[in-house]
Amino acid sequence: MDYNQNNNQYQNFNQQQNFNQYPYYNQAPQGQFNPYLQQNNPQAYYISQQKFLKLREQKNEIRRFAKIFAFAMLGFLVASMLFSAILEAFGLIDLYYSNGTFSSSVGIFYSLLTVGVPFFIAKKFVYKTPDLPVCSYSAPRANLKTVSIILLSVLGCLASMYVTGYIQMFFEGFGFSFSSGDEPQVNSVVDLIALFIGTAIIPPLVEEFAMRNVVMQPLRKYGNLFAIICSALVFGVFHGTPSQIPFAILCGLFLGYAVIATDSIWTGVIIHAIVNGLSCCYYTFLYFTDEETADTAYGFVCLVLAGLGFAALLIYISKYKDEFNRIISKNGLEEYTLKQKISKFIFAPAMIIAIIVFLIQAFSMISFGSEVTM
Secondary structure, eight states: OOOOHHHHHHHHHHHHHHHGGGGGGSOOOTTTTOOOHHHHHHHHHHHHHHHHHHHHHHHHHHHHHHHHHHHHHHHHHHHHHHHHHHHHHHHHHHHHHHHHHHHHHHHHHHIIIIIIIIHHHHHHTTTTSOOOOOOOOOOOOOOOHHHHHHHHHHHHHHHHHHHHHHHHHHTTTTTTTEEOOOOOOOOOOHHHHHHIIIIIIIIHHHHHHIIIIIIIHHHHHHHHHHHHHHHHHHHHHOOTTTTTHHHHHHHHHHHHHHHHHHHHHHHHHHHHHHHHHHHHHHHHHHHHHHHHHHHHHHHHHHHHHHHHHHHHHHHHHHHHHHHHHHHHHHHSSSSOHHHHHHHHHTTHHHHHHHHHHHHHHHHEEEOOOOOOOO
């Protein structure tokens, strides 16, 4: 096809599309004539049309990813309701709330079926798109950088926990009450073992596969920071409770960076397991001692992890600051700005529906008391 024929093709395309909706493309760059009005620079016109087609293709792909992830999130809610209905139908609700081993065991299957299955299906649809970044399932390198990233990420998650706690206290001062998850029943060592497996092992494995592998990795095509932020937002909304949403969003930022920086999903699993395992440690202390001793021991463990995290942060800043900048600044396809890409992901119709449904669920757990306790 010669150049004139190419030009005619794009002139016909221009007639079929309403380019008045896209004022950006009807404005010539500073100091140049307008190729659409004067039609005397077909090469510039051809380049502009190519850019328009590329932008539209990228917008549609980002929205396609968002739609797939939104359906996986909604699939999780449907599976959760079915899971609860099955427990109710077989008369197992009372046993679930009274027996720690049973509730933890149910939690294992709950994570595998309600989280693992929808996002495993989502991965099949996402990777129909060729040439997407993939996450390594190999173990991270056992070096100073990996250890530093793990420890400083744990520090970031601990800081997120306290920030979320202060936010919750602020709203509680105005009379809001936030419903939290049920306290695990720990009446034996077997209950403790089941609690560790059902809290600190299986959920980190399943959720990191879902969020850092299925969600984050494909989005890296459009930039690392974009992928980290969007996967963190999905991770937060996905948790569905008022206290966990901000906490999970903040933790998701650290987890996403750690996985990319070490090129291993197992780094995220390790960090996730440590953070989830802290609550298991508390119930372990509580089982073997009294509440006051358990609080002291738990605080000491958090303090040790925080100290190690600060030391790791100093090491990482001094040795790997350039790598941090390199990872964050890797923008992938750059036709859209970061803000535009995030907007197209979040405001995809299916994602809007999923976010609204999860937020309704979260707001249903908030009550307003009659007395203000400031």
